[in-house]
Amino acid sequence: MEKLDLHPRIMLALKKSKLKSFPEILSLSNPDLKRATNLSSRDVQILKGAVAESIPMLPIVTGGFISRGITEIVGESACGKTQLCLQLSLMCQLPEEAGGLAGDTMYICTEDAFPTKRFTQLIEAWHQKGIWKKLSDGCLQPGDHVYIEHITDVESLIVCLERKLPVLIKRRKIKLIVLDSVAALFRSEYAIEDTLLRSKHLSSIAKELHHVNMHYNIPVMCVNQVTASEKSNSNIPCLGLSWANHLTTRIQLTKVEQTALPPSVIELFGPHVSFRNLEVVFAPHIPQTVIPYIINNDGVKGISLSNILM
Secondary structure (H helix, E strand, O other), rough: OOOOOOHHHHHHHHHHHHOOOOHHHHOOHHHHHOOOOOOOOHHHHHHHHHHHHHEEEHHHHHHHHOOOOOOEEEEEEOHHHHHHHHHHHHHHHHOHHHHHOOEEEEEEEEOOOOHHHHHHHHHHHHHHHHHHHHHHHOOHHHHHEEEEEOOOOHHHHHHHHHHHHHHHHHHOEEEEEEEEEEHHHHHHOOHHHHHHHHHHHHHHHHHHHHHHHHOOOOOOOEEEEEEOOOOOEEEOOOOOOHOOOOOOEEEEEEEEOOOOOHHHHHHHOOOOOOOOEEEEEOOOOOOOOOEEEEOOOOEEEEEHHHHHOO
């Protein structure tokens, strides 16, 4: 509580009120907080804003994704896979001291057109809140550093990885490759008797991605979907072991079933917030773990629910 950057008048009123924790403050309605502190309506708003900003937002996967190998982001629809990739595409452009790679992104779309509207909204949100200016030198134009390729079949993807991508890497400062998504190309192209051909194509794609990653030291992020499992009555990643054996890291995103939200959560995130979980299924650099997160105008944010709900 002492770390709150507030006017001494508000801090003194807070001390006299005997409110001892952030959740306790956020759980009170504005009128109740006014009565407890004898503060004005404006001061109550300032107090709640300062408390909300002090709730820790956790860095996803303890500081970032590993640069070696292929990292898969897998999950059901509308859980934030593409959103996370767009955010990484922005982060990639930032200076290294700000957590970026000071480079450009090659974004390969195989399912839908590149989500320009959502990407623009993310850029605008970062500009409005001063995030981009704070993290960059102010000279970067974020929309100019993402190179988009739209591919609709497996053969074209292999040609892109073998020929087009190396040329682009030599001409531009490519520091991140996003494939969104790998599963889309394998949904209906193969009959049951073509299992071996499907496996061969998956291996060819993985081989080219690993080659680019190792030769140029460029992180590779691949989006994958899930499918229902009859045995376990749950969702499992598409493409099976033929693809999974080529992965270095698997990150699974899932929606969280939630009942009525407590007042403290509504005060902090709004009444329509949806919580999701990011699970590290396997990775060479961190243990298996689950991190709750939300998606707002700024992008994907890890959160510490224990600090909010306790």
